[in-house]
Amino acid sequence: MNDTKLKATLTTDCVCESASIDSNGEEVWTTGEDCFGCYDDSVEWLRVLVRTWAKENGLPSETVRIEGTGLGWQKLSGYKVVDISEIENLDLSGEYRIEFTLDGKELTAQRWSHDEPMGGARFTFAFVDDSERD
Numbered sequence: 001m002n003d004t005k006l007k008a009t010l011t012t013d014c015v016c017e018s019a020s021i022d023s024n025g026e027e028v029w030t031t032g033e034d035c036f037g038c039y040d041d042s043v044e045w046l047r048v049l050v051r052t053w054a055k056e057n058g059l060p061s062e063t064v065r066i067e068g069t070g071l072g073w074q075k076l077s078g079y080k081v082v083d084i085s086e087i088e089n090l091d092l093s094g095e096y097r098i099e100f101t102l103d104g105k106e107l108t109a110q111r112w113s114h115d116e117p118m119g120g121a122r123f124t125f126a127f128v129d130d131s132e133r134d
């Protein structure tokens, strides 16, 4: 029984913490002042999560079908067939946050953005045959 959920979050908001000394000589921690490359770190972790997902499923192929619902302000649905290495590119222009969850063999994601303020966009991922690529 494997009930460990793994999560990876990609966000355009910097989450790096840095310390500085305020006028009273107190140490203050702030987020997003200096970026040490948190986005790249998040992508690295997401790649680990995706590889774990592939392993859990016995590496059936390198091709993944992404199904999305609630996309954008029009709440569209759609799907895309991509290489497994392209899962990390669910991004938009502008600001967003995407949270990936690996629950056993199931990988899902939820996206918050300007047009999806309540985390309206949801994605599921499934391995498909390599011949389904465009």
Ligand SMILES: [Zn+2]
Pocket (backbone or CB within 6 Å): 014, 015, 016, 032, 034, 035, 036, 037, 038, 039
């Ligand atoms: Zn940062």
